[in-house]
Amino acid sequence: MRKTLVAANWKMFKTPAESTAFLTSFYPLIKSNATTEVILFPSMTSLPALVDAARGKSVEVGSQCMHWLDEGAYTGETSPTMLTAIGATHVLIGHSERRRYFNETDARVNLKLKAALAHGLTPIVCIGEHSEERERNLTANVLKLQLSVALEGIERSALGPLVIAYEPVWAIGSGHNATPAVAEDAHEIIRDHLVSEAGPEIAATTRILYGGSVKPDNIAEITRMENIDGALVGGASLDPVCFSQIIANVTPHPGV
Numbered sequence: 001m002r003k004t005l006v007a008a009n010w011k012m013f014k015t016p017a018e019s020t021a022f023l024t025s026f027y028p029l030i031k032s033n034a035t036t037e038v039i040l041f042p043s044m045t046s047l048p049a050l051v052d053a054a055r056g057k058s059v060e061v062g063s064q065c066m067h068w069l070d071e072g073a074y075t076g077e078t079s080p081t082m083l084t085a086i087g088a089t090h091v092l093i094g095h096s097e098r099r100r101y102f103n104e105t106d107a108r109v110n111l112k113l114k115a116a117l118a119h120g121l122t123p124i125v126c127i128g129e130h131s132e133e134r135e136r137n138l139t140a141n142v143l144k145l146q147l148s149v150a151l152e153g154i155e156r157s158a159l160g161p162l163v164i165a166y167e168p169v170w171a172i173g174s175g176h177n178a179t180p181a182v183a184e185d186a187h188e189i190i191r192d193h194l195v196s197e198a199g200p201e202i203a204a205t206t207r208i209l210y211g212g213s214v215k216p217d218n219i220a221e222i223t224r225m226e227n228i229d230g231a232l233v234g235g236a237s238l239d240p241v242c243f244s245q246i247i248a249n250v251t252p253h254p255g256v
């Protein structure tokens with residue numbers, strides 16, 4: 001069965017001192033929760049300090065982005081080798097803000113996913129439609145295309161660690177989350193498409209997170225849905241008490 005997973009995407013917020021102070025307040029609030037896996041994605045400069053502070057705790061730490069090559073003349077970039085060297089375990093790939101502002105195309109998502117899997121970094125691949133695409137009934141097409149290109153040329157046997165985040169772009173930072181029914185619909189499309197792209201076993205075990213205006217008061221009903229296995233949380237993950245309430249309110253799948 002799929003263990004629920006809740007991840008914090010801190011975007012361009014928090015210095016190293018603020019990041020470790022968060023963990024100091026946050027960890028006592030969640031450490032007795034054994035049903036939900038927790039991952040923090042701080043900014044690049046906070047990564048080393050937060051990885052160190054999280055050592056021995058049931059919290060994992062990952063990077064919000066990376067290049068796909070091991071090294072090279074790419075000013076400003078960070079490679080998968082550099083991330084694993086400091087102990088990061090996860091990486092976000094294809095977040096809509098990366099797609100929109102930093103040219104993270106489906107083809108690059110594919111290269112980054114291959115690199116993450118090759119380096120033992122657990123990838124969270126973000127996909128999702130824009131509001132105009134939803135209005136034009138293109139949601140299923142967009143999700144399937146993003147997923148197909150992301151998985152191109154990757155052996156099914158390598159896809160065990162894959163996590164997907166469904167993040168409708170119109171719900172990110174807007175205060176308007178997708179209703180549980182709308183989100184579940186999209187998650188079902190994604191899981192069905194995974195069956196054809198990666199086979200029924202990978203489709204059954206891959207966790208699909210929902211992201212977009214998740215809050216302590218909507219997480220329970222969102223995670224009650226059969227195909228929603230957790231959440232990727234932006235704004236509401238910046239405060240330790242608020243984020244711990246989200247984790248406490250998750251509805252785990254039966255039998256986990």
Ligand code: PGA
Nearest residue numbers: 172173212213233234235
């Ligand atoms: P939000 O962001 O929770 O602030 O809507 C989610 C995300 O960007 O992953």
